[in-house]
Amino acid sequence: MFNVNVSEVGSVNVHTSHDGGLTNEQVADLCVDKIVTISDQAPDHIRQQANQFKEHLKKVVYNYLLLARREERASIVHILRSNGQKELAEYIRRL
Numbered sequence: 538m539f540n541v542n543v544s545e546v547g548s549v550n551v552h553t554s555h556d557g558g559l560t561n562e563q564v565a566d567l568c569v570d571k572i573v574t575i576s577d578q579a580p581d582h583i584r585q586q587a588n589q590f591k592e593h594l595k596k597v598v599y600n601y602l603l604l605a606r607r608e609e610r611a612s613i614v615h616i617l618r619s620n621g622q623k624e625l626a627e628y629i630r631r632l
Contacts, residue, residue: 561606565599 552563559567573594575587610629617626 561599561602564602565595568598569595 552559552567554560554563569591573587573591575584575591579587610632614626614630617623617629
């Protein structure tokens with residue numbers, strides 16, 4: 538009558554934060570861990586190269602996270618100023 542299908546879930550990464558959201562580094566780690574996985578059974582030279590690529594990718598993602606957050610704040614500041622909220626816009630700009 539009932540068919541029950543069981544699925545397997547891959548590895549799960551959990552990052553927690555204290556007094557605020559995740560840091561740029563934590564978000565970059567989550568992103569890169571989702572993009573790049575390295576098999577334990579891969580030959581050493583492949584694992585080494587993959588780890589180097591992963592570290593490089595983490596730096597790239599981190600820098601784009603900084604850019605995205607900076608641009609988002611600039612957009613918010615622009616909208617606030619356009620709506621006459623100059624003091625609030627200045628507070629946001631200083632973040």
